[in-house]
Structures are given as structure tokens and as C-alpha cells.
Amino acid sequence: MDRTDSIERIGGGLVQMKLMIGRRVIGRTAMANQAATMEVSALDALSIVPGAEEGQGVMINEIAKAMRVDQSRASRLVSTLVGHGLVERRVSSNDARRALVVRTARGSEMLAEIAQLRNALISEVISDWSDADADRFSKLMIRFLDGFDAGLSELEPE
Template sequence: MNEALNRILSKNPAEPDDESVPRIGRSMGRMRLMTGRRLIGRLAIQSAAPGLELSHLDVLDAVRRAQPDSEVTVGMIAEMLRIDPSRASRVVADMVGRNVLRREASQADARRIVVVITEVGQGLLAEIVAQKLAIISEIVSDWPEEDVDRFAILFERFIGGYEAVFQSRDKDTPG
């Protein structure tokens, strides 16, 4: 076992019963199916931005995640989303046409074109986040507040452990 996993496990010394880990595994399988169908994203689009596709949200989210650290190019978007650069370029062009993204000259190298989120795009991101949070709130609406608080802590810890195990075992992930 790796160090990160040991640290995570040592935070809660209680041993799960024989059925707990398989239950988590089954729930993860169900969640993977729902995540694969992109249910929350689809519902958010229906509510906040009819006419957009999931690929639009993916590009917008990629730009949002990358923008604080660096200037975002179409090539970077393609790499982040693991899609063909021509596909990324088409989606970006469509989003520029919708005034969600804007192309501009790089501040570091005027020969390079970068992609930035417009005010319309920022508003769209805020609305999508609000829709996602509303859906999550609806899911836990009949839970006691203590359960919601505890679940948030445990789920965050579980995802952190999941990431740590993946990164320690994935040969393609820089460690």
C-alpha cells in the first residue's frame, strides 16, 4: 500500500463490515452509469442553456480550469479533453459565435491566439453551477443536516483517496 492511502485510511481506524466495501463498489457502479450518461450536465443544460451540447460545457469548463494558470489555446483545450484539435476548434468557433468565448492575441506572444471566457460565458458557468447544486440539494433535501455534513466530509475524503490510489498506480500520470 502506498503512503497516501495509508494516511487516508489512518484517519478513520474503524474497520468496515464485510458488506460495506462491496456496497460502496455497487454504488460506484451505479454512479458511473449515471455519470457516463452525464445526467447532471444534461439537466443543467435543459434548465440553463437549451441549445447547447455537453461538448460546449466541456470546453467551457476546460477553459475555466486552465485560465487561472495559463493562457488557453484551442490545442490546450483539445489536449485537456482528449479530442481532435479540429473538433475543439469547431466547438470553440461555435461558442465564440454565441459570445460565450472570445479569441484574442496572447499577451505573451502576439502571434498566438488564446481563448477567454466572456461575461456571457461567466454567467452561463454560474447558472450551470447553480443548477448542479440545486440538483444535489434536491437529492439530499430529506436528509438530516448532520448526514449531509458528514457525507460531504466522507465523500471528499473518498475522492481524495481515489485520486491518490489512481495517481500512485497510473503509469501515465506524473507523480
């Protein structure tokens, strides 16, 4: 088997995964419990924002960069999260002109629920894998995603 076959299988797997993730079943399930009217993509922004217990926040432009969206889109998502009590805007202690976005306890609870649902599903999927296979897959997946992210960053215009 040559590398081309592996690349094709990985590419096909990415398409399949994108379609499955696009349904956002885990996020929608968590939202039904806490924020049923919220746009699902706001969860992506929520996952980027550190919690108040971590003692820091992020600026909207950092959220936009991490999500690969424009700043106005990130700002609208943050406004949605603020409206649902999942994040707060705070004035930066370093620069009063800057607003920081910080996850609230409620936002942390929602992310914890999403993580619990996601981890339960992953646990079920790999239940018949050996510990060694699960460990190897987790390391290879992180390695692949780090490389893929770096490759995307090179393709994106400044």
C-alpha cells in the same frame, strides 16, 4: 464488514453515478435555454475555462489534458463554444503565438445556471440528512475524487 465489500459498493455506486451523469439532464436543461444545438460535452470544456473577469485564460492543450481528450477534440469543443458566444479566443499577452481561451459573460451565465440546477437537486437529495452528515459526505467525496483522479493520472500513458 471488510474493505472488499466497501470497495464493491463504491464501484457499483460509481457505475450508477456514471449512468446518471451520462444522461446529462442538468446540462441539457441549461442548454435548452441558451444553446440548444450545442454538443453536451462542450459544457465540460466550458467548466475548465476561466472567465474574463478572472483575468486569465487557458490554452487548448490545457483543456485537452483536463478533459483527458486529444488536442484536436478539445479544439473542436472550443470552436463550438466560440460559435455559441460562450468563450473567446484571445492572443496571450506573454506570447503572441499562443491563443488563450477565455469564458465570456454569457458562458459564465450558463455555468451559473448549471450550478443553480445542480445545487437545487443536491439540496433536495440531502434534505433529510443532518448538517453533520452533509458536511462529512462533502469532505469524503472530495477526498475520494482527489485520490481517484491521482490514481487515474498514474494509469494514463504520458
